[in-house]
Amino acid sequence: MSKTALSLSVGLAAMxxxxxxxxxxxISWWHAMDAELGQRLEAIAQGFNDSQxxxxxxxxxxxxxxxxxxxxxAAFRANEQPAIVQVFEVGTGTMMAAxxxxxxxxxxxxxxxxxxxxxGFLAPVTGYYSDTNGNILSMPFNSSTPIMYYNKDVFxxxxxxxxxxxxxxxxxxxxxxxxxxxxAAPCALSSAWITWIQTxxxxxxxxxxxxxxxxxxxxxxxxxVFNDELQVRHWDNLKKWSDEGLFQYGGPAGAAxxxxxxYSQECAIFMNSSAGRAGxxxxxxxxxxxxxxxxxxxxxxxxxxxxxxxxxxxWALNGKAPEVYTGVAKFFTYLxxxxxxxxxxxxxxxxxITNAAYELGQEQGYYAENPGSDIAxxxxxxxxxxxxxxGIRFGNLTQVxxxxxxEFEALLAGSKTAQEAxxxxxxxxxxxxRDFEAANS
Amino acid sequence: xxxxxTIFPNKLLPYVLLLPQLAxxxxxxxxxxxxxxxxxxxREDPFGFRTTFIWFENYTRLFADPNYVNSLSRTAVFAxxxxxxxxxxxxxxxxxxxxxxxxxxxxxxxxxxxxxxxPVVVGILWWFIFNPTIGILPYMMxxxxxxxxxxVNGDQAMILVIIAASWKQISYNFLFFVAGLQSVPQSLTExxxxxxxxxxxxxxxxxxxxxxxxxxxxxIVNINYAMFDTFGIIDATTSGGPNQxxxxxxxxxxxxxxxxxxxxxxxxxxxILMLIVIALTAIQFRFIERRVQY
Numbered sequence: 001m002s003k004t005a006l007s008l009s010v011g012l013a014a015m016x017x018x019x020x021x022x023x024x025x026x027i028s029w030w031h032a033m034d035a036e037l038g039q040r041l042e043a044i045a046q047g048f049n050d051s052q053x054x055x056x057x058x059x060x061x062x063x064x065x066x067x068x069x070x071x072x073x074a075a076f077r078a079n080e081q082p083a084i085v086q087v088f089e090v091g092t093g094t095m096m097a098a099x100x101x102x103x104x105x106x107x108x109x110x111x112x113x114x115x116x117x118x119x120g121f122l123a124p125v126t127g128y129y130s131d132t133n134g135n136i137l138s139m140p141f142n143s144s145t146p147i148m149y150y151n152k153d154v155f156x157x158x159x160x161x162x163x164x165x166x167x168x169x170x171x172x173x174x175x176x177x178x179x180x181x182x183x184a185a186p187c188a189l190s191s192a193w194i195t196w197i198q199t200x201x202x203x204x205x206x207x208x209x210x211x212x213x214x215x216x217x218x219x220x221x222x223x224x225v226f227n228d229e230l231q232v233r234h235w236d237n238l239k240k241w242s243d244e245g246l247f248q249y250g251g252p253a254g255a256a257x258x259x260x261x262x263y264s265q266e267c268a269i270f271m272n273s274s275a276g277r278a279g280x281x282x283x284x285x286x287x288x289x290x291x292x293x294x295x296x297x298x299x300x301x302x303x304x305x306x307x308x309x310x311x312x313x314x315w316a317l318n319g320k321a322p323e324v325y326t327g328v329a330k331f332f333t334y335l336x337x338x339x340x341x342x343x344x345x346x347x348x349x350x351x352x353i354t355n356a357a358y359e360l361g362q363e364q365g366y367y368a369e370n371p372g373s374d375i376a377x378x379x380x381x382x383x384x385x386x387x388x389x390x391g392i393r394f395g396n397l398t399q400v401x402x403x404x405x406x407e408f409e410a411l412l413a414g415s416k417t418a419q420e421a422x423x424x425x426x427x428x429x430x431x432x433x434r435d436f437e438a439a440n441s
Numbered sequence: 442x443x444x445x446x447t448i449f450p451n452k453l454l455p456y457v458l459l460l461p462q463l464a465x466x467x468x469x470x471x472x473x474x475x476x477x478x479x480x481x482x483x484r485e486d487p488f489g490f491r492t493t494f495i496w497f498e499n500y501t502r503l504f505a506d507p508n509y510v511n512s513l514s515r516t517a518v519f520a521x522x523x524x525x526x527x528x529x530x531x532x533x534x535x536x537x538x539x540x541x542x543x544x545x546x547x548x549x550x551x552x553x554x555x556x557x558x559x560p561v562v563v564g565i566l567w568w569f570i571f572n573p574t575i576g577i578l579p580y581m582m583x584x585x586x587x588x589x590x591x592x593v594n595g596d597q598a599m600i601l602v603i604i605a606a607s608w609k610q611i612s613y614n615f616l617f618f619v620a621g622l623q624s625v626p627q628s629l630t631e632x633x634x635x636x637x638x639x640x641x642x643x644x645x646x647x648x649x650x651x652x653x654x655x656x657x658x659x660x661i662v663n664i665n666y667a668m669f670d671t672f673g674i675i676d677a678t679t680s681g682g683p684n685q686x687x688x689x690x691x692x693x694x695x696x697x698x699x700x701x702x703x704x705x706x707x708x709x710x711x712x713i714l715m716l717i718v719i720a721l722t723a724i725q726f727r728f729i730e731r732r733v734q735y
Contacts, residue, residue: 070699073487094702098488242593251592251683260574399701409683412593435703439486439493 004177025055027327028082031059032068032312033142036278040347048334053329057271065312072317076101079084081317083324084331086141088312092129093216093395095315096137097440103316103325105332111322112329119433120336120354124380127174128309128391133215138313139300139332142350144275144305145380146197151185153287154268158184165292169237170296172269176246179268188246190254194408195315195401196236196310197271204389205296205304206230216393218411220437222402223431227422230300235418239411249412252405259283273310274376277349291372305389307379311350332376342366351377395436400429469576474715480708487702499709508685509693509710516689519603527607527657528614535618536644556612559671561718564677567605571678591679595686598679602687606671607677613666614659621655622648661725669718690714 033041038061045057062068065088072085087095095102109116118126118136125140152162158179166172176188191197203210208230216222241247248267250258262270265282270280271294281287296304314335316328334340341357344350346366352358357378361367367374394400407421407428416424449455481499485492503509538548555563571591573579579589591598625648633643649656672691675681681688681696688696690710698707 066700071703073702077489094487097486098490100490101488249590249592252680257572257574257592264574266574396701396703399697399703402696402700406682406684407593409593413595413684415684430462435484439484439491 002012004283010389011034024054025321025327027057027084027324027331029057029059029084029086029314030062030068030072030082031086032062032065032088033086037142037275037348044335044340046333046345047204047340051334052330055330057327057331061326064262064373069094073348073350076317079319081319083320083328084314084316086312087315089128089143089310089391090397090401092138093393093397093436096131096393097220097395097436101318102137103130103318103328104135105139105314105316106135106137106327106372108316109329111330112326114333120356122351122353122358122381122402123357124306124309124385124391125151125351125353127385128393129313132219138315139335140258140312140353141312141335142275142344142348143309143313143353144273144350145309145376146193146271146294147274147379148292148357149262149270149272149276149280150290150292151262151265151284151287152270152290154179154185154265155290158182158268162288162290165290166269166295168298169234170298173237173241173246174258176241176269180244180246185265185268186245187248187261187267189241189269189271190248190250190255190258190261191271192250192258192276193253193310194255194272195253195404198238199231199404200392201294201307202231202234204306204308205294207305207386207388208299209388211390211394214387215391217387217390220395220433220441222392222433224426227419227426230297231422232418233297235408235411235422238408239418240414249409252409253401270339273349274351275311275349278372279348289372293375303383306382306385308389308391309351309380346373347368349373349376351380366403392431393431395440396432401430403428403432455683456730477708477711477715480704481712483706483708484705487704495705497506498516499705500713503706503709503713508688511685512688512690512693513683515599515687516668516691519671519689520608520664522599522603522670523606523667524660524663526603527610527663528656530607531611531614535615535622536609536648538615538619539622549616552615553612555609560609560673561677563609564603564674567601567674568678571601591613591683593683595683598683598686600620602671602675602678605674606667608667609674611665611716614663616640617655617659618652625651657728658725665718665721669714690717 008317026160029045031038031041033067042059045059049056060082062071065086068085069091072081072087075081081101081187106116121136122143123142125143126136128143129138129140130136136397149163150165155162155175158175159173160178166175171277172189179185179188202208203226208228209215211222211224212227213219213222242249248261250256250261256271258267259276259279262280263268265287272280277291294304294307314332316325336354338354338356338360341353342360344366345352345357346361352361374414404425407416407425410416410424411418411421444690482496483492484495484498486607534552538545538552543550558566567722570576571589573590573592582589586661590599591601629647629651630643638646668689669691671689675687675689675692676695679687681692691714694707694710694714697703697710700709
């Protein structure tokens, strides 16, 4: 009895202590980070809430990226929108076109009088999320870029040097063949995100356009052009390797089956987002993992360009009270501080968004202690971004990606050649771009 | 048949009593349906800032789109296969259980279990069993020389969703068939047995015709189920792929509306679906109601 009374009074005291003397402004934040990533994200919100007592950020998990975006849009139409929503890079075109719905971050920071220095961010990140006037519209949060993971044990078993990853696609093919023929693993390569990695990033790396008008940055009138020689050649290769058993397809979009193929040592090489690092380290318990940049065709380009980013940014939605946006601005400042960014980056495998966070990691000796953890950042910051490697911006990109996946599946099933599949993807994709243009102008 | 008629002295009261039910129907069914009809004639950006009335363009484009026509035929294949498979298997099970006298309750209970499993869980379950990398069945099939990969092979993907969807529906059909079989008078089958009819002949000439109201009812219910209630299974197993091989009408509504944010086209598709449901329901009422009383 006394125990109950005690715990009750303790609970009451805790509640009283937690309730501040004055009303806090609540900032709702809808996100799409589940499991480990979700916990890390909540820790960031908690850290901000503990750092001051005027504002309270309330994170809510809303499902996958696509579900979160749909939920936010539906909520906006019903005037129930959150102050902040996390939108994946694919939704950027859609969000940018919705000028009335968005409170652009550069404006938001200026209104709140918060310091705002875009040059502190990594260039490829800011480039991706700036409008045509160079203003950043959404707050970079979790950006990633695809890298290559490989099974060092299998490499060794196949008689390859486990410290040397394939640099080019030609090397990858030779090594892959050796791996399969020696019986070290039944499959050489699997890849998540055929669209993002084997098509969009492939184009950027080789300085080839993905669409006209600077990959869509120049306006809504853009058209896809990714049915060119390079992409056809690469898809042809993937088809050939798939038939020979060198490559195994893991499914559309994020490819649910691709990672298990790597974890179970069925496939020796795995291409995925740098944010997959935590998952790879957790699951690759029976073998040693190597990290490397994405391969390229050395007869197409001598020095591959930077890769392009994926991941998500935070958008502030219109329709809230002014003090909410002041709070959002303060939260964004907290979020982009080197300590918070470096921690998030190191725990998750996402890129450090700011140069300061990267430098902090270097000072802490993080990259020296964790070999391979700087592959992604080196790959995305190498060279000078060109119009083709700055990123891509297309409306309704989710649908376009679904189409590209479908056409790739048609190629693998043998019902189309690479040229036919890519032609069809471009044609159907352009139809969607025209729809988007019509609906937004 | 005569029904009792209640006469209300107050003319208004019956309507007031009906009001709650009517309100629920209006708010949750009729109003959203009308919204869908309205949206199907419009083109709109996702946030709803710009709306253009475009008459039937959403519809004409749907039927000009080979992918939509493909989705129609895929749905037909899927619905017919699921209906036939689940009904045949459940009839077989029901007949078997009907012959077992003592333990049939235990069998019945066990056979009804799958019905309580959520569609998504069913999908995940079968996805696991048939997963080319970690599944048990592809492993065994590889031993038999069958290359199983529903991620690439559309026909295999279709087989996968058909099996998953049928498995879930078998319990439901089974219950109705068991009830139907128990209402077949023993005297008829006994009389036929005395006349020298074997078990197969008795089943096909006596039991099956007497089961026909149940069968017809289940036919409609199963087609409805396969067409409209299998979203979760498809989402969890194939997501409509590969290359739209399992993209049924319901899944396409979701994919275009919720993932693609193309509200106009998605609304047009739901209106077409609604018409199909109305047609199926009309058939059900017209024929079943008539045939149940014989």
